[in-house]
Amino acid sequence: MLMKEVRTHGVRFLGVTSDSKKQLFFLCAAGLVAGLINGLIGTGGGIIIVYALSYFKRKRRGADLDTEPGGDIRDILATAIASILPITAVSALLYSLTSSSATSTASSTIKYAIYIVPAACGGICGAALLDVFNSSVIKKIFSALVVWAGVSMILKEAGVM
């Protein structure tokens, strides 16, 4: 049933005329990598999913691989968020089960529970503002901050910071 659906709907919703079995294999591989990264470092799986879905959108649009699909990217982000939720839940469950202390997960969660409400509010605001807030300058600043954060972590672990 799943293979039939892919053949019927795969070319249509992904917009690529190549073999749908290749598409299915690519999506499965991307899902596996996304889950692996999410389980390994606790985040990052969503980025892989967004890149995987964006790849098919860009191929459909032609040779210019840097063309923003426009309104489609928001549907891609929505699919990525929906997909990453079960992956994150599985990772969180395993992290809790493999934790060194049986009560550490519960105590950590209670201790940092103050952040849950801002996290949920931030998620809602971010989703609502996605249509309005799309500045390339803000994205560049955020990207630079992310690079700085990565460098800081490595330097701190190396004992330099």
Added chain:
Amino acid sequence: MGVGGGGLLVVYLTLARDIAQYDAQRINLIFFIAASAASLIIHFLRRKINFLAFLIFAVMGSVGAIAGSLIAARVSGGALRYLFGAFLIICGLISFFKGSKRAATHEK
């Protein structure tokens, strides 16, 4: 934007609060569930979610997540931190230069 926020919380917990990398990742996973579940309400109402892609990613991603989580439990905290830092740098650089390239294309 749906991506990127999780890294910031881990960075804060490890750099500012000096929490072990594995514990910071565990806390981040729990809070990401809250954030993404909340944002999903909006996305369900406004966007078109590709259900078949969601199913594929959910199933295969869960398999990968099991493997990744088990590996993370056995790897040292230092190695996890190096991995995390490297991942942030790669994603930040790709995002930064991808935006520059796109802006240059539009200017032409």
